[in-house]
Amino acid sequence: MVSFQNKDILKVLNAKLDRIQVDLVHLMADAKPVLLDQSTQGRLSRMDAIQQQEMNASLISRMHQEERKISAAINRVNDGTYGICCKCGENIDPNRLNSDPAAPFCSECTTS
Numbered sequence: 041m042v043s044f045q046n047k048d049i050l051k052v053l054n055a056k057l058d059r060i061q062v063d064l065v066h067l068m069a070d071a072k073p074v075l076l077d078q079s080t081q082g083r084l085s086r087m088d089a090i091q092q093q094e095m096n097a098s099l100i101s102r103m104h105q106e107e108r109k110i111s112a113a114i115n116r117v118n119d120g121t122y123g124i125c126c127k128c129g130e131n132i133d134p135n136r137l138n139s140d141p142a143a144p145f146c147s148e149c150t151t152s
């Protein structure tokens with residue numbers, strides 16, 4: 041019922057997951073509170089640092105979401121339900137899976 045090579049899909053998904061986890065480790069290391077040395081940093085660079093931390097924090101939460109999404113897709117490959125919409129049970133358009141291999145929903149369920 042699934043027109044994909046599960047092994048290939050797993051390879052793609054695991055590679056994506058690995059990359060995200062590596063990026064997350066780096067980001068989390070960067071997200072540790074920056075020690076702000078008042079003598080060498082002006083007000084602007086301090087604001088930059090805070091802004092940078094906020095951007096990191098939102099990036100980290102986005103990547104955690106992506107991590108969960110990819111893990112769920114890997115589980116679906118193992119369950120044999122990969123490529124099937126989690127909402128309506130229809131097959132997900134292969135083109136859609138090509139552009140987003142971890143897509144849990146068909147295009148109709150995503151937009152509705």
Ligand SMILES: [Zn+2]
Nearest residue numbers: 125128146149
């Ligand atoms: Zn659907």
